[in-house]
Amino acid sequence: MKSFFHSIDGSVVAPKGFKASGVFCDIKRLGTGKGSNKGRKLDLAMVASDAPAVVAGMFTTNQVCAAPVKVSVPRAALKRSRAIVANSGNANACTGAQGMKDAIEMGALTAKELGVGEEEVLICSTGRIGLNLPMENVRNGIRLAAGALSHDATSAHNAAEAIMTSDSVTKEVAVEFKIGGSPVRIGGICKGAGMIEPGMSPTGSRPATMPLHATMLCFVTTDVAISKTLLQRALKQAVALSFNRITVDGDMSTNDSVIVLANGQSGAARIRSSSSPDFIRFQEALNHVCLDLAKKIVADGEGVTRKVTVFLNGARTHKEADAAARCVANSELVKTSWYGGDPNWGRVMDALGYSPSKVVEEKVDIGYRIPGSRKVLFALKKGRPTRTPIEDLRKISGAEEFEIVINLNLGKGEAIIYTCDLSEEYVDFNKGE
Amino acid sequence: MKSFFHSIDGSVVAPKGFKASGVFCDIKRLGTGKGSNKGRKLDLAMVASDAPAVVAGMFTTNQVCAAPVKVSVPRAALKRSRAIVANSGNANACTGAQGMKDAIEMGALTAKELGVGEEEVLICSTGRIGLNLPMENVRNGIRLAAGALSHDATSAHNAAEAIMTSDSVTKEVAVEFKIGGSPVRIGGICKGAGMIEPGMSPTGSRPATMPLHATMLCFVTTDVAISKTLLQRALKQAVALSFNRITVDGDMSTNDSVIVLANGQSGAARIRSSSSPDFIRFQEALNHVCLDLAKKIVADGEGVTRKVTVFLNGARTHKEADAAARCVANSELVKTSWYGGDPNWGRVMDALGYSPSKVVEEKVDIGYRIPGSRKVLFALKKGRPTRTPIEDLRKISGAEEFEIVINLNLGKGEAIIYTCDLSEEYVDFNKGE
Numbered sequence: 001m002k003s004f005f006h007s008i009d010g011s012v013v014a015p016k017g018f019k020a021s022g023v024f025c026d027i028k029r030l031g032t033g034k035g036s037n038k039g040r041k042l043d044l045a046m047v048a049s050d051a052p053a054v055v056a057g058m059f060t061t062n063q064v065c066a067a068p069v070k071v072s073v074p075r076a077a078l079k080r081s082r083a084i085v086a087n088s089g090n091a092n093a094c095t096g097a098q099g100m101k102d103a104i105e106m107g108a109l110t111a112k113e114l115g116v117g118e119e120e121v122l123i124c125s126t127g128r129i130g131l132n133l134p135m136e137n138v139r140n141g142i143r144l145a146a147g148a149l150s151h152d153a154t155s156a157h158n159a160a161e162a163i164m165t166s167d168s169v170t171k172e173v174a175v176e177f178k179i180g181g182s183p184v185r186i187g188g189i190c191k192g193a194g195m196i197e198p199g200m201s202p203t204g205s206r207p208a209t210m211p212l213h214a215t216m217l218c219f220v221t222t223d224v225a226i227s228k229t230l231l232q233r234a235l236k237q238a239v240a241l242s243f244n245r246i247t248v249d250g251d252m253s254t255n256d257s258v259i260v261l262a263n264g265q266s267g268a269a270r271i272r273s274s275s276s277p278d279f280i281r282f283q284e285a286l287n288h289v290c291l292d293l294a295k296k297i298v299a300d301g302e303g304v305t306r307k308v309t310v311f312l313n314g315a316r317t318h319k320e321a322d323a324a325a326r327c328v329a330n331s332e333l334v335k336t337s338w339y340g341g342d343p344n345w346g347r348v349m350d351a352l353g354y355s356p357s358k359v360v361e362e363k364v365d366i367g368y369r370i371p372g373s374r375k376v377l378f379a380l381k382k383g384r385p386t387r388t389p390i391e392d393l394r395k396i397s398g399a400e401e402f403e404i405v406i407n408l409n410l411g412k413g414e415a416i417i418y419t420c421d422l423s424e425e426y427v428d429f430n431k432g433e
Numbered sequence: 434m435k436s437f438f439h440s441i442d443g444s445v446v447a448p449k450g451f452k453a454s455g456v457f458c459d460i461k462r463l464g465t466g467k468g469s470n471k472g473r474k475l476d477l478a479m480v481a482s483d484a485p486a487v488v489a490g491m492f493t494t495n496q497v498c499a500a501p502v503k504v505s506v507p508r509a510a511l512k513r514s515r516a517i518v519a520n521s522g523n524a525n526a527c528t529g530a531q532g533m534k535d536a537i538e539m540g541a542l543t544a545k546e547l548g549v550g551e552e553e554v555l556i557c558s559t560g561r562i563g564l565n566l567p568m569e570n571v572r573n574g575i576r577l578a579a580g581a582l583s584h585d586a587t588s589a590h591n592a593a594e595a596i597m598t599s600d601s602v603t604k605e606v607a608v609e610f611k612i613g614g615s616p617v618r619i620g621g622i623c624k625g626a627g628m629i630e631p632g633m634s635p636t637g638s639r640p641a642t643m644p645l646h647a648t649m650l651c652f653v654t655t656d657v658a659i660s661k662t663l664l665q666r667a668l669k670q671a672v673a674l675s676f677n678r679i680t681v682d683g684d685m686s687t688n689d690s691v692i693v694l695a696n697g698q699s700g701a702a703r704i705r706s707s708s709s710p711d712f713i714r715f716q717e718a719l720n721h722v723c724l725d726l727a728k729k730i731v732a733d734g735e736g737v738t739r740k741v742t743v744f745l746n747g748a749r750t751h752k753e754a755d756a757a758a759r760c761v762a763n764s765e766l767v768k769t770s771w772y773g774g775d776p777n778w779g780r781v782m783d784a785l786g787y788s789p790s791k792v793v794e795e796k797v798d799i800g801y802r803i804p805g806s807r808k809v810l811f812a813l814k815k816g817r818p819t820r821t822p823i824e825d826l827r828k829i830s831g832a833e834e835f836e837i838v839i840n841l842n843l844g845k846g847e848a849i850i851y852t853c854d855l856s857e858e859y860v861d862f863n864k865g866e
Contacts, residue, residue, distance in 0.1 A: 061787075062783065062786040063785075063786040063791075064783060064797075065786070065794075091779075093779070093782075093783075094779060094782050094794065094813075094816060094818075096795075096816065096817050128779065129779025129780070129782065129783060130778065130779040130782075130813075130818055194766065195783065249766060250765060251765060251766045251780075251783060251787070252786075252787040253783060254786060331683070331684055332683060332765070332859075332863075333863055336859070336863035337863065339860060339864045340863075340864030342864070342865040345563065346526070346527060346561065346562025346563040347562070347628075349497045349527050349563075350497060350526075350686065351684065352496075352497060353495040353496040353685075354494075354496070354684070354685040358496075359496045361498075361527065362529075380527075380563075383529065384529050385527075422765070422860060423860060424857040426769070427769050427772060427855060427856060427860055428857055430766055430769035430770065431772045432770070432773030432774070
């Protein structure tokens with residue numbers, strides 16, 4: 001199927017009228033001396049729009065949420081924004097009144113440097129919980145980053161690098177398509193790696209229907225002209241189908257944030273209604289951008305050696321499908337068997353059985369599939385092992401990426417979860433400071 | 434505090450009128466040749482009462498439950514029982530109609546060998562899911578085990594060994610105390626190691642209040658004289674305070690079973706009512722037996738290097754306290770930090786925040802304590818880090834066993850969870866066949 005959009009370079013600066021930068025300001029207080037490059041990982045990022053941009057956001061529903069989230073949630077609810085400032089190396093979470101003061105100051109200083117309103121700046125942080133920010137270094141970083149802002153693709157790459165924590169590669173994407181004959185663009189950067197099972201809502205408060213369980217940060221820019229209402233609606237759907245469907249370790253972070261800025265600088269016609277073909281195309285392209293980035297988070301998760309997509313069909317409801325798929329995706333025993341490339345459907349059955357979803361053993365089908373293939377190799381049909389040779393199943397479950405297809409055969413509820421294995425490397429990486 | 438009971442040897446054969454045995458019958462089909470001892474781990478256990486015994490049981494609430502559980506649940510609901518037969522090496526779960534037939538045959542053959550009623554035999558299995566039992570070997574094992582039944586303490590030890598899977602040591606306990614001046618005894622054996630977060634009920638069906646998340650097997654014998662109603666009541670409380678409060682990996686098994694047989698052979702006065710001092714003493718002693726065995730399961734969990742007890746106080750309700758404590762105890766990031774001996778309270782706060790329990794960041798206290806000590810070293814008070822030096826916290830969290838004391842300061846809900854760290858050894862052990 002030929003898609004109506006195509007990939008382009010430049011991620012967040014691909015859309016017209018956006019600048020970015022990423023600098024080093026020693027947020028981890030490495031105190032590296034002159035001439036030393038040891039540990040000089042970029043740690044402060046900025047993304048700014050030349051013109052006022054419509055803003056929308058989705059934030060962690062963790063009840064313990066970081067100061068920057070508390071400051072950014074009401075600002076993302078305003079109509080317009082101009083910039084995002086973000087640091088890695090310190091989450092500014094569980095930091096009390098000083099943490100709130102610091103988050104507000106990060107925004108205020110950015111606003112001053114860029115000559116925009118204080119409320120027009122959104123703030124994000126990621127890193128260790130419970131430490132106050134080294135504000136003298138952060139202030140220096142903000143001045144450096146404001147000075148380094150550029151339309152050049154290198155700047156977007158630097159921003160993507162500056163938000164990395166345990167990520168091993170930058171995560172960037174951009175697409176271009178046409179609205180009314182004029183080209184428009186959507187670009188994004190994100191980071192993830194650990195503490196990854198986002199459950200985000202626009203207000204950061206937890207709706208009853210949200211899944212109950214990294215820090216992941218994602219910044220999306222676009223030069224389409226669109227209203228606040230439509231942008232928030234599109235982002236909500238895109239996040240529901242991407243970031244809120246991934247899990248690395250089942251730990252929802254205190255800092256998860258997705259922010260989109262739409263500055264209308266493309267010159268293309270304004271997207272007018274949610275039923276217009278233009279909106280539908282925008283939604284599809286935004287879904288692609290978010291899913292591409294979300295999958296990159298899973299692929300680069302801490303210690304990940306295998307990527308697994310769980311397709312859960314036939315539950316009584318979507319909610320039950322979602323709960324059952326998450327139980328499978330977060331089971332330590334299932335994840336370790338994936339690490340070993342073992343098609344251990346018994347552990348999958350066990351996890352389904354203790355999930356809050358209704359499960360009837362005698363109805364369950366479990367199969368394995370190579371991504372892109374249509375053929376599911378079933379290990380279990382109606383609760384009974386098939387005659388499929390274990391070697392054939394192992395060929396699939398031993399691949400770097402595979403799909404597990406589960407049908408509860410009880411109803412029409414469906415859910416997809418993008419996840420990974422649990423390796424010794426994950427444990428080793430997370431065992432200490 | 435001097436306790437009214439004292440420990441004795443002999444576990445399940447310590448109470449009068451109980452025999453046990455444990456034999457090798459090659460359930461894993463190792464096919465070891467003559468003279469070879471390679472892999473000859475005992476794999477079939479039997480416990481039998483000389484006289485009809487009152488029975489009570491608690492079974493997994495996993496919707497996918499093994500054939501022996503399906504057969505044993507209604508038998509444990511009957512008034513009397515005579516024997517338990519159990520195998521390791523194969524869970525007889527997800528084995529369809531053949532599995533049910535095999536479980537029933539295991540009971541029937543045991544009944545025939547012992548000359549008791551078929552309905553008077555309870556059946557348990559533990560091991561890999563999804564394989565049919567090698568019944569010719571099992572039949573042979575049952576005959577051997579029936580012939581080997583003995584009142585000798587060695588036989589109880591053999592039974593404890595025969596139910597082991599990934600356990601590294603047998604788990605046995607027995608206590609003696611007096612009722613109306615006459616000595617009575619309670620003894621028990623159990624196994625655990627992996628797939629451990631039991632949530633058991635007497636009927637195997639899931640009450641709304643049960644935790645949603647080993648195979649763990651536990652057999653308890655006692656020579657007290659007690660009614661079915663009182664025995665079931667006592668077991669329910671004992672399990673609620675022990676096996677249902679442990680988690681190794683958050684995976685509730687398809688086979689979890691706790692069975693108690695009370696044969697009245699001590700000659701002591703009958704326990705007549707739930708308000709009698711005798712019942713209260715029996716309950717306390719049974720609680721001790723179950724908690725002792727439950728803690729042995731955690732201590733011998735797969736790859737466990739550190740034991741941690743989570744004390745969660747100040748939740749709005751017990752249910753919320755339980756949910757919050759389980760989120761902390763099952764968080765991959767919290768468990769890996771424990772592995773490293775790292776007092777990472779930030780990850781604990783993160784897990785509390787995404788738990789279904791109400792949590793207010795500014796009210797939370799988190800402290801660390803050496804078992805047996807009264808002094809809690811607080812890392813966090815009212816959501817803010819204390820001045821306690823990290824080295825002092827690390828001295829506690831670096832010990833082989835420690836307690837984490839959390840107060841949400843929102844109400845009177847309390848819960849305790851006995852758990853452990855997540856190590857590279859756990860991952861390595863579970864990665865494949």
